[in-house]
Amino acid sequence: MHIDSPTPRPAFLAGERDQYGLSRYAVYRGSVEKPFHGVRALPSEHPRRRMHQEELLAERATFFATKxxxxxxxxxxxxxxxxxxxxxxxxxxxxxxxxxxxxxxxxxxxxxxxxxxxxxxxxxxxxxxxxxxxxxxxxxxxxxxxxxxxxxxxxxxxxxxxxxxxxxxxxxxxxxxxxxxxxxxxxxxxxxxxxxxxxxxxxxxxxxxxxxxxxxxxxxxxxxxxxxxxxxxxxxxGAESRYETLLRLELVHRGFTDLEPQFVIHDDAGFVGRFDLVSRKRLAIFEYDGQQHRTNHRQYITDMQRLDRARLLGYRVLRFHFDDFAVGSRAIGTKLTQFDL
Structure with a gap:
Protein backbone atom coordinates (compact mmCIF):
# COMPACT_ATOMS: atom_id res chain seq x y z
CA MET A 1 0.00 0.00 0.00
CA HIS A 2 1.47 3.36 -1.02
CA ILE A 3 1.56 5.83 1.84
CA ASP A 4 1.77 9.60 1.59
CA SER A 5 3.78 9.78 4.79
CA PRO A 6 2.73 12.29 7.47
CA THR A 7 6.26 11.96 8.88
CA PRO A 8 9.63 12.96 7.38
CA ARG A 9 10.60 9.28 7.04
CA PRO A 10 8.70 7.18 4.51
CA ALA A 11 8.88 3.43 4.92
CA PHE A 12 9.25 0.81 2.21
CA LEU A 13 9.09 -2.92 1.79
CA ALA A 14 12.42 -4.74 1.97
CA GLY A 15 11.94 -5.97 -1.59
CA GLU A 16 11.79 -2.38 -2.86
CA ARG A 17 15.39 -1.61 -1.82
CA ASP A 18 16.52 -0.96 -5.41
CA GLN A 19 14.23 2.10 -5.60
CA TYR A 20 16.21 3.61 -2.72
CA GLY A 21 19.64 2.63 -4.03
CA LEU A 22 20.27 0.30 -1.11
CA SER A 23 22.25 -2.91 -1.17
CA ARG A 24 20.93 -6.19 0.15
CA TYR A 25 23.43 -5.95 3.02
CA ALA A 26 22.19 -2.46 3.98
CA VAL A 27 18.56 -3.63 4.04
CA TYR A 28 19.04 -6.84 5.96
CA ARG A 29 22.14 -6.26 8.08
CA GLY A 30 23.00 -2.59 7.83
CA SER A 31 21.79 0.52 9.65
CA VAL A 32 18.39 0.60 7.97
CA GLU A 33 15.68 0.28 10.62
CA LYS A 34 13.36 -2.74 10.71
CA PRO A 35 10.20 -1.52 12.49
CA PHE A 36 8.06 -4.46 11.30
CA HIS A 37 8.63 -7.72 9.51
CA GLY A 38 9.40 -6.97 5.88
CA VAL A 39 9.31 -3.19 6.41
CA ARG A 40 12.34 -0.92 6.34
CA ALA A 41 12.91 2.76 7.14
CA LEU A 42 15.90 4.98 6.66
CA PRO A 43 17.68 6.01 9.88
CA SER A 44 16.18 9.00 11.62
CA GLU A 45 18.09 12.27 11.82
CA HIS A 46 16.24 13.20 15.00
CA PRO A 47 16.48 11.30 18.31
CA ARG A 48 13.23 9.51 19.15
CA ARG A 49 13.40 10.88 22.69
CA ARG A 50 12.72 14.36 21.27
CA MET A 51 9.58 13.27 19.43
CA HIS A 52 6.14 13.78 20.92
CA GLN A 53 4.00 10.73 21.57
CA GLU A 54 1.67 11.73 18.72
CA GLU A 55 4.63 11.84 16.33
CA LEU A 56 5.88 8.44 17.46
CA LEU A 57 2.46 6.89 16.91
CA ALA A 58 2.10 8.48 13.46
CA GLU A 59 5.55 7.22 12.53
CA ARG A 60 4.80 3.66 13.62
CA ALA A 61 1.46 3.76 11.79
CA THR A 62 3.17 5.02 8.65
CA PHE A 63 5.68 2.20 8.80
CA PHE A 64 3.05 -0.51 9.30
CA ALA A 65 0.66 0.94 6.70
CA THR A 66 3.27 0.12 4.07
CA LYS A 67 2.34 -3.56 4.37
CA GLY A 238 -17.06 24.19 22.24
CA ALA A 239 -14.16 22.47 24.03
CA GLU A 240 -10.84 23.40 22.45
CA SER A 241 -8.79 21.10 24.67
CA ARG A 242 -9.11 17.98 26.74
CA TYR A 243 -9.04 20.00 29.94
CA GLU A 244 -11.86 22.31 28.90
CA THR A 245 -14.06 19.23 28.57
CA LEU A 246 -12.94 17.88 31.95
CA LEU A 247 -13.53 21.26 33.57
CA ARG A 248 -17.02 21.53 32.07
CA LEU A 249 -17.98 18.06 33.25
CA GLU A 250 -16.71 18.71 36.76
CA LEU A 251 -18.64 21.99 36.96
CA VAL A 252 -21.84 20.40 35.63
CA HIS A 253 -21.42 17.65 38.22
CA ARG A 254 -21.35 20.40 40.87
CA GLY A 255 -24.56 22.03 39.69
CA PHE A 256 -23.44 24.52 37.03
CA THR A 257 -26.02 23.51 34.45
CA ASP A 258 -26.15 26.83 32.57
CA LEU A 259 -22.57 26.87 31.26
CA GLU A 260 -22.05 28.36 27.80
CA PRO A 261 -18.81 27.24 26.06
CA GLN A 262 -16.75 29.79 24.12
CA PHE A 263 -19.11 32.58 25.19
CA VAL A 264 -18.41 36.05 23.76
CA ILE A 265 -18.69 39.06 26.09
CA HIS A 266 -19.03 42.71 24.99
CA ASP A 267 -18.94 45.97 26.90
CA ASP A 268 -19.67 49.56 25.86
CA ALA A 269 -16.32 49.72 24.08
CA GLY A 270 -17.06 46.61 22.06
CA PHE A 271 -15.63 43.09 22.00
CA VAL A 272 -14.11 41.99 25.31
CA GLY A 273 -13.21 38.40 24.58
CA ARG A 274 -14.26 34.82 24.09
CA PHE A 275 -14.18 32.72 27.26
CA ASP A 276 -13.97 28.97 27.79
CA LEU A 277 -17.05 28.61 30.01
CA VAL A 278 -19.46 31.27 31.27
CA SER A 279 -22.36 31.15 33.70
CA ARG A 280 -24.37 34.31 33.07
CA LYS A 281 -26.76 33.46 35.90
CA ARG A 282 -23.90 33.51 38.41
CA LEU A 283 -21.77 36.06 36.54
CA ALA A 284 -18.87 33.62 36.59
CA ILE A 285 -16.14 32.93 34.05
CA PHE A 286 -14.19 29.66 34.09
CA GLU A 287 -10.96 29.54 32.12
CA TYR A 288 -8.45 26.74 31.56
CA ASP A 289 -5.02 28.26 31.01
CA GLY A 290 -2.77 26.04 28.93
CA GLN A 291 0.97 26.42 28.65
CA GLN A 292 0.75 29.07 25.92
CA HIS A 293 -0.99 31.40 28.36
CA ARG A 294 2.19 31.44 30.49
CA THR A 295 4.96 31.19 27.92
CA ASN A 296 3.63 33.63 25.30
CA HIS A 297 4.04 37.19 26.59
CA ARG A 298 1.57 38.71 24.12
CA GLN A 299 -1.02 36.07 25.03
CA TYR A 300 -0.44 36.78 28.72
CA ILE A 301 -1.03 40.54 28.30
CA THR A 302 -4.12 39.94 26.16
CA ASP A 303 -5.52 37.61 28.80
CA MET A 304 -4.97 40.14 31.58
CA GLN A 305 -6.69 42.91 29.63
CA ARG A 306 -9.78 40.93 28.68
CA LEU A 307 -10.17 39.46 32.17
CA ASP A 308 -9.88 42.92 33.76
CA ARG A 309 -12.62 44.22 31.46
CA ALA A 310 -14.82 41.25 32.29
CA ARG A 311 -14.36 41.90 36.01
CA LEU A 312 -15.48 45.50 35.51
CA LEU A 313 -18.73 44.07 34.14
CA GLY A 314 -19.23 42.20 37.41
CA TYR A 315 -17.92 38.78 36.41
CA ARG A 316 -15.93 36.66 38.81
CA VAL A 317 -13.06 34.88 37.06
CA LEU A 318 -11.76 31.46 38.06
CA ARG A 319 -8.66 30.27 36.24
CA PHE A 320 -7.61 26.63 36.29
CA HIS A 321 -4.29 25.06 35.37
CA PHE A 322 -2.94 21.61 34.65
CA ASP A 323 -1.92 21.13 38.29
CA ASP A 324 -5.56 21.48 39.33
CA PHE A 325 -6.42 18.44 37.23
CA ALA A 326 -3.43 16.51 38.55
CA VAL A 327 -4.90 16.83 42.05
CA GLY A 328 -8.44 16.09 40.89
CA SER A 329 -11.94 17.10 41.92
CA ARG A 330 -10.87 18.31 45.36
CA ALA A 331 -8.75 21.17 43.98
CA ILE A 332 -11.54 22.40 41.72
CA GLY A 333 -14.04 22.19 44.57
CA THR A 334 -11.70 24.19 46.81
CA LYS A 335 -11.49 26.99 44.26
CA LEU A 336 -15.25 27.14 43.91
CA THR A 337 -15.62 27.36 47.67
CA GLN A 338 -13.07 30.16 47.88
CA PHE A 339 -15.12 32.16 45.38
CA ASP A 340 -18.37 31.29 47.16
CA LEU A 341 -19.69 29.46 44.11
Whole structure:
Protein backbone atom coordinates (compact mmCIF):
# COMPACT_ATOMS: atom_id res chain seq x y z
CA MET A 1 0.00 0.00 0.00
CA HIS A 2 1.47 3.36 -1.02
CA ILE A 3 1.56 5.83 1.84
CA ASP A 4 1.77 9.60 1.59
CA SER A 5 3.78 9.78 4.79
CA PRO A 6 2.73 12.29 7.47
CA THR A 7 6.26 11.96 8.88
CA PRO A 8 9.63 12.96 7.38
CA ARG A 9 10.60 9.28 7.04
CA PRO A 10 8.70 7.18 4.51
CA ALA A 11 8.88 3.43 4.92
CA PHE A 12 9.25 0.81 2.21
CA LEU A 13 9.09 -2.92 1.79
CA ALA A 14 12.42 -4.74 1.97
CA GLY A 15 11.94 -5.97 -1.59
CA GLU A 16 11.79 -2.38 -2.86
CA ARG A 17 15.39 -1.61 -1.82
CA ASP A 18 16.52 -0.96 -5.41
CA GLN A 19 14.23 2.10 -5.60
CA TYR A 20 16.21 3.61 -2.72
CA GLY A 21 19.64 2.63 -4.03
CA LEU A 22 20.27 0.30 -1.11
CA SER A 23 22.25 -2.91 -1.17
CA ARG A 24 20.93 -6.19 0.15
CA TYR A 25 23.43 -5.95 3.02
CA ALA A 26 22.19 -2.46 3.98
CA VAL A 27 18.56 -3.63 4.04
CA TYR A 28 19.04 -6.84 5.96
CA ARG A 29 22.14 -6.26 8.08
CA GLY A 30 23.00 -2.59 7.83
CA SER A 31 21.79 0.52 9.65
CA VAL A 32 18.39 0.60 7.97
CA GLU A 33 15.68 0.28 10.62
CA LYS A 34 13.36 -2.74 10.71
CA PRO A 35 10.20 -1.52 12.49
CA PHE A 36 8.06 -4.46 11.30
CA HIS A 37 8.63 -7.72 9.51
CA GLY A 38 9.40 -6.97 5.88
CA VAL A 39 9.31 -3.19 6.41
CA ARG A 40 12.34 -0.92 6.34
CA ALA A 41 12.91 2.76 7.14
CA LEU A 42 15.90 4.98 6.66
CA PRO A 43 17.68 6.01 9.88
CA SER A 44 16.18 9.00 11.62
CA GLU A 45 18.09 12.27 11.82
CA HIS A 46 16.24 13.20 15.00
CA PRO A 47 16.48 11.30 18.31
CA ARG A 48 13.23 9.51 19.15
CA ARG A 49 13.40 10.88 22.69
CA ARG A 50 12.72 14.36 21.27
CA MET A 51 9.58 13.27 19.43
CA HIS A 52 6.14 13.78 20.92
CA GLN A 53 4.00 10.73 21.57
CA GLU A 54 1.67 11.73 18.72
CA GLU A 55 4.63 11.84 16.33
CA LEU A 56 5.88 8.44 17.46
CA LEU A 57 2.46 6.89 16.91
CA ALA A 58 2.10 8.48 13.46
CA GLU A 59 5.55 7.22 12.53
CA ARG A 60 4.80 3.66 13.62
CA ALA A 61 1.46 3.76 11.79
CA THR A 62 3.17 5.02 8.65
CA PHE A 63 5.68 2.20 8.80
CA PHE A 64 3.05 -0.51 9.30
CA ALA A 65 0.66 0.94 6.70
CA THR A 66 3.27 0.12 4.07
CA LYS A 67 2.34 -3.56 4.37
CA UNK A 68 -1.38 -3.28 5.14
CA UNK A 69 -3.84 -5.07 2.89
CA UNK A 70 -6.60 -3.20 1.00
CA UNK A 71 -9.81 -2.56 2.98
CA UNK A 72 -7.96 -2.71 6.30
CA UNK A 73 -7.69 0.31 8.55
CA UNK A 74 -6.27 1.59 11.81
CA UNK A 75 -9.03 1.36 14.38
CA UNK A 76 -10.06 1.60 18.03
CA UNK A 77 -7.95 4.01 20.12
CA UNK A 78 -5.26 4.07 17.42
CA UNK A 79 -7.69 5.67 14.98
CA UNK A 80 -8.84 8.19 17.60
CA UNK A 81 -5.23 9.19 18.32
CA UNK A 82 -4.40 9.51 14.61
CA UNK A 83 -7.48 11.71 14.19
CA UNK A 84 -5.89 13.99 16.79
CA UNK A 85 -8.08 13.13 19.77
CA UNK A 86 -6.42 14.10 23.08
CA UNK A 87 -5.97 10.64 24.57
CA UNK A 88 -3.71 10.55 27.61
CA UNK A 89 -0.58 8.34 27.38
CA UNK A 90 -1.54 4.74 27.88
CA UNK A 91 -5.22 5.36 27.28
CA UNK A 92 -7.59 5.92 30.18
CA UNK A 93 -9.31 2.58 30.53
CA UNK A 94 -12.28 1.72 32.67
CA UNK A 95 -11.81 2.15 36.42
CA UNK A 96 -9.13 4.78 35.85
CA UNK A 97 -11.38 7.76 36.48
CA UNK A 98 -13.95 8.20 39.21
CA UNK A 99 -16.03 5.10 39.93
CA UNK A 100 -15.64 2.84 36.95
CA UNK A 101 -14.96 5.81 34.71
CA UNK A 102 -18.61 6.82 34.65
CA UNK A 103 -20.04 10.19 35.68
CA UNK A 104 -20.96 9.12 39.16
CA UNK A 105 -19.51 9.52 42.64
CA UNK A 106 -18.23 12.54 44.54
CA UNK A 107 -16.49 14.09 41.56
CA UNK A 108 -15.66 13.54 37.92
CA UNK A 109 -11.89 13.73 38.25
CA UNK A 110 -10.07 11.08 40.20
CA UNK A 111 -6.78 12.95 40.11
CA UNK A 112 -3.25 12.81 38.74
CA UNK A 113 -4.27 13.36 35.16
CA UNK A 114 -0.58 13.29 34.19
CA UNK A 115 0.08 9.68 35.19
CA UNK A 116 -3.11 7.90 34.32
CA UNK A 117 -2.71 4.87 32.19
CA UNK A 118 -3.61 1.33 31.57
CA UNK A 119 -3.11 -1.51 29.19
CA UNK A 120 -5.31 -2.35 26.25
CA UNK A 121 -6.34 -5.94 25.82
CA UNK A 122 -7.80 -7.19 22.60
CA UNK A 123 -8.39 -10.25 20.47
CA UNK A 124 -5.25 -11.35 18.71
CA UNK A 125 -2.87 -9.25 20.83
CA UNK A 126 0.76 -10.04 20.19
CA UNK A 127 3.27 -7.66 21.66
CA UNK A 128 6.85 -7.26 22.75
CA UNK A 129 7.94 -5.77 26.03
CA UNK A 130 9.62 -2.81 24.31
CA UNK A 131 6.29 -1.59 22.89
CA UNK A 132 4.32 0.64 25.25
CA UNK A 133 0.56 0.24 25.40
CA UNK A 134 0.08 3.68 23.84
CA UNK A 135 2.34 2.64 20.93
CA UNK A 136 0.31 -0.47 20.09
CA UNK A 137 -1.40 -0.28 16.73
CA UNK A 138 -5.00 -1.48 16.48
CA UNK A 139 -5.86 -2.65 12.95
CA UNK A 140 -9.26 -3.90 11.77
CA UNK A 141 -9.75 -6.07 8.69
CA UNK A 142 -12.90 -7.53 7.08
CA UNK A 143 -14.08 -10.73 8.74
CA UNK A 144 -13.05 -12.94 5.80
CA UNK A 145 -9.46 -11.64 5.92
CA UNK A 146 -6.65 -12.74 8.21
CA UNK A 147 -6.00 -10.29 10.98
CA UNK A 148 -2.42 -9.08 11.34
CA UNK A 149 -0.35 -10.97 13.88
CA UNK A 150 2.80 -9.10 14.70
CA UNK A 151 4.56 -7.75 17.78
CA UNK A 152 3.14 -4.34 18.65
CA UNK A 153 -0.03 -4.82 16.62
CA UNK A 154 -3.53 -5.75 17.82
CA UNK A 155 -5.47 -7.34 15.00
CA UNK A 156 -9.28 -7.33 14.83
CA UNK A 157 -11.76 -8.84 12.37
CA UNK A 158 -15.08 -7.10 11.83
CA UNK A 159 -18.28 -8.84 10.78
CA UNK A 160 -19.89 -5.46 10.15
CA UNK A 161 -18.90 -3.52 7.06
CA UNK A 162 -16.82 -0.43 7.80
CA UNK A 163 -15.73 2.52 5.71
CA UNK A 164 -12.09 3.56 5.39
CA UNK A 165 -10.97 7.18 5.36
CA UNK A 166 -7.58 8.45 4.26
CA UNK A 167 -6.24 10.95 6.79
CA UNK A 168 -2.74 12.28 6.16
CA UNK A 169 -2.19 9.25 3.97
CA UNK A 170 -3.22 6.73 6.62
CA UNK A 171 -6.30 4.47 6.38
CA UNK A 172 -8.59 5.00 9.37
CA UNK A 173 -12.04 3.78 10.31
CA UNK A 174 -14.67 6.52 10.54
CA UNK A 175 -14.84 8.66 13.69
CA UNK A 176 -18.04 6.94 14.82
CA UNK A 177 -16.62 3.45 14.26
CA UNK A 178 -13.51 4.42 16.19
CA UNK A 179 -15.61 5.69 19.09
CA UNK A 180 -17.79 2.58 19.10
CA UNK A 181 -14.81 0.23 18.98
CA UNK A 182 -13.08 2.17 21.77
CA UNK A 183 -16.16 2.25 23.99
CA UNK A 184 -15.25 -1.16 25.42
CA UNK A 185 -11.79 0.15 26.26
CA UNK A 186 -12.28 3.75 27.34
CA UNK A 187 -14.17 5.15 30.28
CA UNK A 188 -17.35 7.11 29.74
CA UNK A 189 -15.43 10.23 30.69
CA UNK A 190 -12.77 9.59 28.05
CA UNK A 191 -15.42 8.96 25.42
CA UNK A 192 -16.94 12.37 26.16
CA UNK A 193 -13.53 13.98 25.71
CA UNK A 194 -13.09 12.20 22.37
CA UNK A 195 -16.60 13.11 21.20
CA UNK A 196 -16.09 16.77 22.18
CA UNK A 197 -12.97 16.81 20.04
CA UNK A 198 -14.74 15.41 16.98
CA UNK A 199 -17.75 17.74 17.17
CA UNK A 200 -15.66 20.86 17.88
CA UNK A 201 -12.32 20.43 16.16
CA UNK A 202 -13.22 17.78 13.63
CA UNK A 203 -11.64 14.79 11.96
CA UNK A 204 -9.59 15.06 8.83
CA UNK A 205 -10.46 18.72 8.41
CA UNK A 206 -14.23 18.49 8.93
CA UNK A 207 -16.28 18.54 12.13
CA UNK A 208 -18.59 15.67 12.95
CA UNK A 209 -22.21 16.45 13.81
CA UNK A 210 -23.21 15.43 17.33
CA UNK A 211 -26.70 14.56 16.10
CA UNK A 212 -25.20 12.14 13.57
CA UNK A 213 -23.09 10.41 16.22
CA UNK A 214 -26.13 10.05 18.49
CA UNK A 215 -28.26 8.68 15.65
CA UNK A 216 -25.65 6.08 14.70
CA UNK A 217 -25.20 5.08 18.34
CA UNK A 218 -28.95 4.60 18.73
CA UNK A 219 -29.04 2.26 15.73
CA UNK A 220 -26.47 -0.26 16.96
CA UNK A 221 -26.46 -2.92 19.65
CA UNK A 222 -22.74 -3.62 19.37
CA UNK A 223 -20.65 -4.06 22.49
CA UNK A 224 -20.03 -0.75 24.22
CA UNK A 225 -22.93 1.00 22.47
CA UNK A 226 -24.74 1.68 25.74
CA UNK A 227 -21.66 3.33 27.23
CA UNK A 228 -21.16 5.38 24.07
CA UNK A 229 -24.79 6.54 24.04
CA UNK A 230 -24.43 7.75 27.64
CA UNK A 231 -21.23 9.58 26.75
CA UNK A 232 -22.75 11.29 23.72
CA UNK A 233 -25.58 12.62 25.89
CA UNK A 234 -22.94 14.61 27.80
CA UNK A 235 -20.92 15.77 24.77
CA UNK A 236 -21.10 19.46 23.84
CA UNK A 237 -19.63 21.65 21.09
CA GLY A 238 -17.06 24.19 22.24
CA ALA A 239 -14.16 22.47 24.03
CA GLU A 240 -10.84 23.40 22.45
CA SER A 241 -8.79 21.10 24.67
CA ARG A 242 -9.11 17.98 26.74
CA TYR A 243 -9.04 20.00 29.94
CA GLU A 244 -11.86 22.31 28.90
CA THR A 245 -14.06 19.23 28.57
CA LEU A 246 -12.94 17.88 31.95
CA LEU A 247 -13.53 21.26 33.57
CA ARG A 248 -17.02 21.53 32.07
CA LEU A 249 -17.98 18.06 33.25
CA GLU A 250 -16.71 18.71 36.76
CA LEU A 251 -18.64 21.99 36.96
CA VAL A 252 -21.84 20.40 35.63
CA HIS A 253 -21.42 17.65 38.22
CA ARG A 254 -21.35 20.40 40.87
CA GLY A 255 -24.56 22.03 39.69
CA PHE A 256 -23.44 24.52 37.03
CA THR A 257 -26.02 23.51 34.45
CA ASP A 258 -26.15 26.83 32.57
CA LEU A 259 -22.57 26.87 31.26
CA GLU A 260 -22.05 28.36 27.80
CA PRO A 261 -18.81 27.24 26.06
CA GLN A 262 -16.75 29.79 24.12
CA PHE A 263 -19.11 32.58 25.19
CA VAL A 264 -18.41 36.05 23.76
CA ILE A 265 -18.69 39.06 26.09
CA HIS A 266 -19.03 42.71 24.99
CA ASP A 267 -18.94 45.97 26.90
CA ASP A 268 -19.67 49.56 25.86
CA ALA A 269 -16.32 49.72 24.08
CA GLY A 270 -17.06 46.61 22.06
CA PHE A 271 -15.63 43.09 22.00
CA VAL A 272 -14.11 41.99 25.31
CA GLY A 273 -13.21 38.40 24.58
CA ARG A 274 -14.26 34.82 24.09
CA PHE A 275 -14.18 32.72 27.26
CA ASP A 276 -13.97 28.97 27.79
CA LEU A 277 -17.05 28.61 30.01
CA VAL A 278 -19.46 31.27 31.27
CA SER A 279 -22.36 31.15 33.70
CA ARG A 280 -24.37 34.31 33.07
CA LYS A 281 -26.76 33.46 35.90
CA ARG A 282 -23.90 33.51 38.41
CA LEU A 283 -21.77 36.06 36.54
CA ALA A 284 -18.87 33.62 36.59
CA ILE A 285 -16.14 32.93 34.05
CA PHE A 286 -14.19 29.66 34.09
CA GLU A 287 -10.96 29.54 32.12
CA TYR A 288 -8.45 26.74 31.56
CA ASP A 289 -5.02 28.26 31.01
CA GLY A 290 -2.77 26.04 28.93
CA GLN A 291 0.97 26.42 28.65
CA GLN A 292 0.75 29.07 25.92
CA HIS A 293 -0.99 31.40 28.36
CA ARG A 294 2.19 31.44 30.49
CA THR A 295 4.96 31.19 27.92
CA ASN A 296 3.63 33.63 25.30
CA HIS A 297 4.04 37.19 26.59
CA ARG A 298 1.57 38.71 24.12
CA GLN A 299 -1.02 36.07 25.03
CA TYR A 300 -0.44 36.78 28.72
CA ILE A 301 -1.03 40.54 28.30
CA THR A 302 -4.12 39.94 26.16
CA ASP A 303 -5.52 37.61 28.80
CA MET A 304 -4.97 40.14 31.58
CA GLN A 305 -6.69 42.91 29.63
CA ARG A 306 -9.78 40.93 28.68
CA LEU A 307 -10.17 39.46 32.17
CA ASP A 308 -9.88 42.92 33.76
CA ARG A 309 -12.62 44.22 31.46
CA ALA A 310 -14.82 41.25 32.29
CA ARG A 311 -14.36 41.90 36.01
CA LEU A 312 -15.48 45.50 35.51
CA LEU A 313 -18.73 44.07 34.14
CA GLY A 314 -19.23 42.20 37.41
CA TYR A 315 -17.92 38.78 36.41
CA ARG A 316 -15.93 36.66 38.81
CA VAL A 317 -13.06 34.88 37.06
CA LEU A 318 -11.76 31.46 38.06
CA ARG A 319 -8.66 30.27 36.24
CA PHE A 320 -7.61 26.63 36.29
CA HIS A 321 -4.29 25.06 35.37
CA PHE A 322 -2.94 21.61 34.65
CA ASP A 323 -1.92 21.13 38.29
CA ASP A 324 -5.56 21.48 39.33
CA PHE A 325 -6.42 18.44 37.23
CA ALA A 326 -3.43 16.51 38.55
CA VAL A 327 -4.90 16.83 42.05
CA GLY A 328 -8.44 16.09 40.89
CA SER A 329 -11.94 17.10 41.92
CA ARG A 330 -10.87 18.31 45.36
CA ALA A 331 -8.75 21.17 43.98
CA ILE A 332 -11.54 22.40 41.72
CA GLY A 333 -14.04 22.19 44.57
CA THR A 334 -11.70 24.19 46.81
CA LYS A 335 -11.49 26.99 44.26
CA LEU A 336 -15.25 27.14 43.91
CA THR A 337 -15.62 27.36 47.67
CA GLN A 338 -13.07 30.16 47.88
CA PHE A 339 -15.12 32.16 45.38
CA ASP A 340 -18.37 31.29 47.16
CA LEU A 341 -19.69 29.46 44.11
Missing amino acids: MKPHSAFSHVTALALYGCPIVPGGALRDEVGRGGDLRGDGVLRGDESRRGGGSRGDGLLRRDSVRDDELLHVTVPFEASRPREPGVVGHRSRAAFSVRQVRGLPLVSPFTGLLQSSTMLSELELIVMADHFITQGAGGATVALEQLRRLASETSAGGAKRLRRALEHARV
